[in-house]
Amino acid sequence: MDGITPAAGRRILPAGPGKVVGRGVARIEDGPLLRGEGRFAADVNFSRQLHMRVVRAELAHARLLRVDASAARAMPGVVAVWTAEDVAEIPPIPFRATKVRGLEPYCQPVLARDRLRYVGEPVAVVFAEDAYRAEDAAEMVVVEAEELPVLLDATAPPAEFASGLDTEPTVVRKEYGEVGAAFRAAHAVIELELSVGRHSGVPLETRGAIARYDASSDVLELHGTAKKQHWNRDEIARLLGRPPNGVHLFEGHVGGGFGVRGELYPEDLLVCAAALRLRRSIKWIEDRREHFVATNHSREQHHRIRAAVDAEGRLLAIDDVFFHDQGAYVRTHGARVADLAAGMLPGPYRLPAYRVAGHFRLTNKTPAATYRAPGRFETTFVRERLMDAVANRLGLDPVEVRRRNLVAAAEMPFARPLDTLGTDIILDSGDYEGLLDKALARFGWDAMQEELAARRATGECVGAGLAFFVEKSGLGPSDGVRVSIDATGAVELVSGAASVGQGVETVLAQICAEALGVDYARIRVVRGRTDRIEFGNGAHASRVTVMSGSATWEAALAVREMALETAGTLLQLSPSELTIAEGVVCRADGPAGPSVTLAEVARRMGPNAPEMRGRTPGLTAERWFWSDHMVYPYGVHLAQLRIDRGTGAVTVERYLVANDIGRAINPVLVEGQIRGGFAQGLGGALFEEFRYDPQGQPLSTTFADYLIPTIAEMPVVDVLIAEDAPSPLNPLGVKGAGEGGTNAVGAAVAAAVDDALRRPGAVTSLPILPAQVRRMLDGAA
Amino acid sequence: MSDAMHDFTLTVNGQAYAIRVEARRTLADALREDCGLTGTHLGCEHGVCGACTVLMDGQPVRACLLFAVQAEGRAIRTVEGLAEGGALNPLQRAFAENHALQCGYCTPGFLMLGTAILETDPSISDEALVEALSSNLCRCTGYANIARAIRAAADAMSTEGAT
Numbered sequence: 001m002d003g004i005t006p007a008a009g010r011r012i013l014p015a016g017p018g019k020v021v022g023r024g025v026a027r028i029e030d031g032p033l034l035r036g037e038g039r040f041a042a043d044v045n046f047s048r049q050l051h052m053r054v055v056r057a058e059l060a061h062a063r064l065l066r067v068d069a070s071a072a073r074a075m076p077g078v079v080a081v082w083t084a085e086d087v088a089e090i091p092p093i094p095f096r097a098t099k100v101r102g103l104e105p106y107c108q109p110v111l112a113r114d115r116l117r118y119v120g121e122p123v124a125v126v127f128a129e130d131a132y133r134a135e136d137a138a139e140m141v142v143v144e145a146e147e148l149p150v151l152l153d154a155t156a157p158p159a160e161f162a163s164g165l166d167t168e169p170t171v172v173r174k175e176y177g178e179v180g181a182a183f184r185a186a187h188a189v190i191e192l193e194l195s196v197g198r199h200s201g202v203p204l205e206t207r208g209a210i211a212r213y214d215a216s217s218d219v220l221e222l223h224g225t226a227k228k229q230h231w232n233r234d235e236i237a238r239l240l241g242r243p244p245n246g247v248h249l250f251e252g253h254v255g256g257g258f259g260v261r262g263e264l265y266p267e268d269l270l271v272c273a274a275a276l277r278l279r280r281s282i283k284w285i286e287d288r289r290e291h292f293v294a295t296n297h298s299r300e301q302h303h304r305i306r307a308a309v310d311a312e313g314r315l316l317a318i319d320d321v322f323f324h325d326q327g328a329y330v331r332t333h334g335a336r337v338a339d340l341a342a343g344m345l346p347g348p349y350r351l352p353a354y355r356v357a358g359h360f361r362l363t364n365k366t367p368a369a370t371y372r373a374p375g376r377f378e379t380t381f382v383r384e385r386l387m388d389a390v391a392n393r394l395g396l397d398p399v400e401v402r403r404r405n406l407v408a409a410a411e412m413p414f415a416r417p418l419d420t421l422g423t424d425i426i427l428d429s430g431d432y433e434g435l436l437d438k439a440l441a442r443f444g445w446d447a448m449q450e451e452l453a454a455r456r457a458t459g460e461c462v463g464a465g466l467a468f469f470v471e472k473s474g475l476g477p478s479d480g481v482r483v484s485i486d487a488t489g490a491v492e493l494v495s496g497a498a499s500v501g502q503g504v505e506t507v508l509a510q511i512c513a514e515a516l517g518v519d520y521a522r523i524r525v526v527r528g529r530t531d532r533i534e535f536g537n538g539a540h541a542s543r544v545t546v547m548s549g550s551a552t553w554e555a556a557l558a559v560r561e562m563a564l565e566t567a568g569t570l571l572q573l574s575p576s577e578l579t580i581a582e583g584v585v586c587r588a589d590g591p592a593g594p595s596v597t598l599a600e601v602a603r604r605m606g607p608n609a610p611e612m613r614g615r616t617p618g619l620t621a622e623r624w625f626w627s628d629h630m631v632y633p634y635g636v637h638l639a640q641l642r643i644d645r646g647t648g649a650v651t652v653e654r655y656l657v658a659n660d661i662g663r664a665i666n667p668v669l670v671e672g673q674i675r676g677g678f679a680q681g682l683g684g685a686l687f688e689e690f691r692y693d694p695q696g697q698p699l700s701t702t703f704a705d706y707l708i709p710t711i712a713e714m715p716v717v718d719v720l721i722a723e724d725a726p727s728p729l730n731p732l733g734v735k736g737a738g739e740g741g742t743n744a745v746g747a748a749v750a751a752a753v754d755d756a757l758r759r760p761g762a763v764t765s766l767p768i769l770p771a772q773v774r775r776m777l778d779g780a781a
Numbered sequence: 782m783s784d785a786m787h788d789f790t791l792t793v794n795g796q797a798y799a800i801r802v803e804a805r806r807t808l809a810d811a812l813r814e815d816c817g818l819t820g821t822h823l824g825c826e827h828g829v830c831g832a833c834t835v836l837m838d839g840q841p842v843r844a845c846l847l848f849a850v851q852a853e854g855r856a857i858r859t860v861e862g863l864a865e866g867g868a869l870n871p872l873q874r875a876f877a878e879n880h881a882l883q884c885g886y887c888t889p890g891f892l893m894l895g896t897a898i899l900e901t902d903p904s905i906s907d908e909a910l911v912e913a914l915s916s917n918l919c920r921c922t923g924y925a926n927i928a929r930a931i932r933a934a935a936d937a938m939s940t941e942g943a944t
Contacts, residue, residue, distance in 0.1 A: 034864075502884075672883060
């Protein structure tokens with residue numbers, strides 16, 4: 001098994017639209033959400049619950065001297081106030097990803113112990129009878145601290161983190177090929193210094209956590225969870241000294257994830273510990289200001305990149321040194337984003353030699369981790385800026401320089417001597433140049449150039465740019481699904497995946513319905529619950545449709561086989577003569593003749609049916625899909641924009657995302673993912689940034705300061721979903737669609753701004769703010 | 782006395798709720814916690830995101846910026862009042878048919894904003910629709926389908942009205 005060749009005998013989803021797969025059917029999730037009957041974290045309530053309020057550090061770096069909670073404890077309605085000494089037995093928040101030796105001392109304690117390291121760090125928690133009183137009491141907690149010098153620049157020399165430890169826990173290094181020789185032999189060497197600002201997912205629902213302890217059954221429940229329930233369950237159990245089967249996590253509706261929600265945070269452990277100790281249910285709902293300073297940030301990187309190219313503009317080598325601003329602690333992702341940046345930087349291009357050193361550094365800011373297209377939004381910006389610079393240096397067209405370097409379809413699967421997330425990077429399938437051609441034609445790239453020239457002649461400041469990207473998706477190693485049909489014929493699908501609102505239920509139901517021959521809209525999809533399935537790897541890294549989708553396909557096919565076998569016995573026909581249509585097993589060659597409902601088949605397989613003596617009863621099957629390698633979606637972004645010379649404002653006029661995802665299970669939902677992803681990318685390209693003053697005070701703590709795009713900033717976005725390169729790594733041929741809309745926006749917009757300014761290489765950082773554009777306009781004049 | 786309680790009746794979706802709250806309790810919290818109407822969501826609590834948009838005497842307002850006591854004697858409408866006898870109304874249907882929601886958290890606010898738009902200016906221009914919708918934030922959809930859904934509902938309602 002090389003992991004790329006499909007296993008023999010595996011049943012592949014046939015090409016082309018099926019009965020429900022490949023069609024933009026309506027979502028099964030929408031009803032309760034439209035009626036106001038959703039169950040988001042804040043909607044979860046238990047009788048006699050207490051409300052937790054977190055007291056947060058107001059200094060970016062300080063020695064913690066004393067926390068005086070006496071006044072708060074004396075307030076009416078206050079049940080308890082905890083500081084670090086009350087939770088001394090709870091270990092710091094552990095890693096689940098990209099564990100690198102030596103990171104452990106940089107983990108975050110659930111409450112600050114002797115140092116405050118960022119504004120927003122939890123210092124104490126108040127438990128009170130209602131949320132207003134908890135907040136009143138939190139204001140009465142006095143934190144005495146002695147200010148220390150702050151470190152806010154990851155490119156500055158590392159400082160002391162603690163005795164014997166500096167603020168650079170690790171350097172992520174990857175290298176292959178003869179880098180030095182390539183630079184010596186180069187026709188030209190191009191050097192750039194580029195940076196990406198600090199952004200984050202900023203879902204509309206803030207975080208929340210509600211813990212309940214049922215002493216009668218000795219089970220601790222955590223509600224309001226997302227993304228990674230099984231891993232979080234195991235860790236909460238371990239950290240609180242309980243067996244995993246005595247802890248269960250539940251997912252209701254989730255108001256957006258984007259990477260930041262569903263990681264294990266201090267507040268999750270605090271509500272659990274309090275529910276156990278205080279024997280009351282504990283509810284914590286983050287407010288928006290807290291969200292901006294407490295929930296993971298992302299993106300902030302500074303790259304110093306050099307490329308060696310030949311006379312035709314072909315890459316010979318890339319040598320990149322970057323500085324990753326991790327913020328104050330290393331959280332659950334370990335060094336993942338830096339690792340992804342280092343591994344994914346080469347993108348779609350042939351690259352004979354590569355060396356990267358990612359300096360993973362701590363600063364006195366909110367800790368950072370993943371945000372939609374982590375490490376790729378950043379490195380696509382860096383790599384595509386580099387390709388534009390190569391084109392400019394050699395006098396080549398930006399499209400042509402990319403053509404010369406793209407990995408060819410005939411070279412697939414294309415193995416890079418690199419790894420990321422612990423898997424070898426093998427680009428599984430793709431026709432990169434074919435998609436580039438399609439995208440250019442769809443956008444009318446050549447005709448547009450003439451239009452832009454004509455507009456420039458009338459004094460307008462307009463331009464266009466493009467950027468190619470490779471995404472990654474379907475991170476394994478495993479996920480499972482159990483499909484069951486009950487005695488009424490109702491179908492239930494229990495998955496180890498989670499939903500962050502992207503349409504998981506609908507997509508899994510479509511796959512299940514396609515295999516089974518039932519109505520997708522009547523399938524109950526269970527996700528995000530540790531009490532219904534023993535294992536699961538959750539919803540992240542654009543993995544659900546690949547992993548849980550494939551497991552669904554295989555489990556549903558297994559149930560189908562069981563149903564046909566039992567029905568064959570009942571109908572005295574061979575299973576091969578039968579099919580399932582609309583929940584009825586009937587002859588495959590026509591509707592006439594004997595038939596039996598799936599409900600009847602299920603009853604015949606019930607625990608008390610005589611035929612089941614000595615067998616495990618039930619019309620049910622569980623299947624686990626395993627993958628050693630990720631799949632690699634890819635695409636190209638094309639942007640056309642204008643700049644207002646007076647204000648420096650950039651207005652994107654027209655945009656195309658072309659994205660090959662192998663196979664679209666639901667094209668309407670895929671398009672929704674891409675458009676929504678684009679909006680977040682546009683925010684990162686033009687508007688969003690967490691800024692700090694020189695003392696490390698955060699300046700972006702409201703939606704009035706951290707500007708996420710409104711409808712008014714959105715251009716017309718065209719989406720080209722391509723299915724030219726199905727993945728050979730799964731039976732559905734799918735690759736994830738969650739991140740391609742975001743990945744290349746910064747890169748494409750930067751190229752278009754350069755083009756509008758007629759200043760190649762002008763943009764060196766994101767976001768591109770009006771004040772910078774004004775300066776660039778002055779420089780251009 | 783800052784903790785003085787106020788007893789009054791809140792009228793929501795035509796139904797009377799007798800509540801007892803502090804003066805500082807927001808309308809959003811009163812709807813959610815005292816009336817049990819959790820369809821109104823809080824996204825920022827400072828009036829920017831619009832997730833908590835409800836209608837007060839027909840006008841869209843931010844429930845996080847109003848105190849509950851300010852809503853006494855006013856007619857409040859929330860997302861729970863939209864469906865007619867359990868069936869989705871034309872605007873809700875249009876949201877489903879146009880994939881105008883993903884996570885659904887901002888959806889109640891957009892539905893109430895859309896309701897106000899449909900009631901006051903059903904033939905609103907595209908430019909004015911964008912202007913009106915720019916008061917609310919969505920982080921999932923990229924907005925195009927939200928505008929499309931409101932336009933589709935307006936068209937459906939004008940067709941229904943004409944026949």
